[in-house]
Amino acid sequence: MSIESPRSQFRQIADLLRDAIERGEYAPGSLLPSEPELAERYRVSRPTINRAVTILRGEGLVRVERGRGTVVREIPVIRRASVTRYLRSARERGGGRGAFDSEIRALGMTPRSDVDIERAVPPARVARALGLPEGEPNVIVRTRRMYADDIPVQLAPSYIPLDIAEGTRIAERDSGPGGIISRFAELGYAQARITESVRVRRPTEEEGRFLRLEEDQPVIEIWHVGWTADDRPVEVCVHTVPAYLWVLDYEWPIDPANADRR
Amino acid sequence: MSIESPRSQFRQIADLLRDAIERGEYAPGSLLPSEPELAERYRVSRPTINRAVTILRGEGLVRVERGRGTVVREIPVIRRASVTRYLRSARERGGGRGAFDSEIRALGMTPRSDVDIERAVPPARVARALGLPEGEPNVIVRTRRMYADDIPVQLAPSYIPLDIAEGTRIAERDSGPGGIISRFAELGYAQARITESVRVRRPTEEEGRFLRLEEDQPVIEIWHVGWTADDRPVEVCVHTVPAYLWVLDYEWPIDPANADRR
């Protein structure tokens, strides 16, 4: 084969296939040639081909349907407007019913989302972040599952201390006009500040199942905390999205007189 | 072996090794048992062990030195204070000489960074973002390479239109007091707004070489643009960091009266 030696064959073949897909040689939704066929074409063994395909799967470029073949994925990158999504204007943009709706409609896809409400013991990390004792059922969890054209694209459980949420609209499926942020304000816990921490990690089993991810497809975790003006954390929301599918946009003003960087 | 069948052996062994590392059974900096030894211990073939180790490499948990062995990595996660790093206060925090310095010193490590200056043809994406014609040598590139304890941790080329930067301190290695942001202000291009887009991708070859990454170790790309008050983009900086090594922190105020979310 025409492939040089210092680089492993399975990586080189992954490159060739990736290029071919990006050139449009294999259209989105279509099948790649079967592994035996590719093995013959590139004159390598089938496990080597399989290894190359595994790389592309990790990148979200193809999806494998056992018994059927390897499907080229359509990769419409979803942009998350991380800051402006908390403004009323974001809700109106695109005629959507919320920021997520606008984000998905902007791609010409159809958004959908579910919410599950339950009272639960939060993960220890969450309890600590909320300043609550660990191991007690002291939060309301609002688990949102979001879809674009019925494809799951985001999992976002939100944790609110029971002493704030219990018996309020926050603990209802329909949180009412203006969303839960408006409810927080009415209850005297107006959120004044948001912090988000972005990291990349492997999906948990549950995330993988819901987002239809393989284990070598990393997710972006957005650890979102809402703070009141007197710096009490009142909401932790853990957004989990497939890393290959999303771009996160942030934006803020700076004061040049005060600014610096090296 | 004690491993169940529905999950592949190489993944299960990766889990076992990961747990052992996280339990501290293999100390940071120490060697894992050799692959033949692990193969015997878990009663699988050596390629299966190798495959498991490959997973851990992708996660940044171990680093392999051929001929020597597999080293457990010390993983001090670096937090990037994405917003406050543009405030003068960030520079003073920790007695560092800049935001990056503070970030690294906060981990008890020693920061170091280089800057290379050159006049160059920017990548097409960059030219478009700056509103410049493509394919022309119309930018100054300030390429920063950053290290923690001499380990490369970030690569960040910054592109500035030639018509702004040429002949100014921006095109010098030492950009002077207050950093280049102060120079922009003096030149009448005060940056008033920052946008950052965060995405995850495979490293380019150059990035992989510098950051000592393998191909299956994703990077976070932070596409950073500085805008003047009249919305001219005057600087594009592409921060590239190993995804397993960094957490990005963002923070902003919200106005509850105006806020909304679904």
Add this chain to the structure above:
DNA sequence: TCTTATTTGTTCGTATGTATT
């Protein structure tokens, strides 16, 4: 400096299992 043993990297050929068509 050179040699040899050790350790990981990669590939092959083959075989078996599982899911889908």
Add this chain to the structure above:
DNA sequence: GAATACATACGAACAAATAAG
């Protein structure tokens, strides 16, 4: 049920890098 396609594993082999003598 049969054929097809991918998933994974084994054992063997050779290459490349390192370490030890």
